Amino acid sequence: MDFSSVTAQLKAHAERVYPEECVGAVVRNASGALEVREFQNVSPEPRRRFLLSARDTLVLAQEDLVAIYHSHPDGSDQPSPEDLAQAWEGTWILVVPVRGGVAGQPSARFASRERIRSSS
């Protein structure tokens, strides 16, 4: 899966909300192109976790969802065990590492039941 067309948007979002975690989605629009949907991180601990509001989750359920992305402020570019456990099966998990306010290249991992099992 090639996310290069949306990488700059993901990095910009991650840098804008640093040192908190950003959260959003990559969806496929009617013409088949990837589009970014930025959401608000409603977690009570936004520097360490991300959470979508119930309303945004409903909005997302009506989209052609390809990936959920979030950032790791001064953390790893790899999804945490919790990220994997929360992942929407059949979608990609994109993690944007941000060091000192500067975003790096996002990592991409496909969330399937087998993958989640094997990583635990």
Ligand SMILES: [Zn+2]
């Ligand atoms: Zn994470």
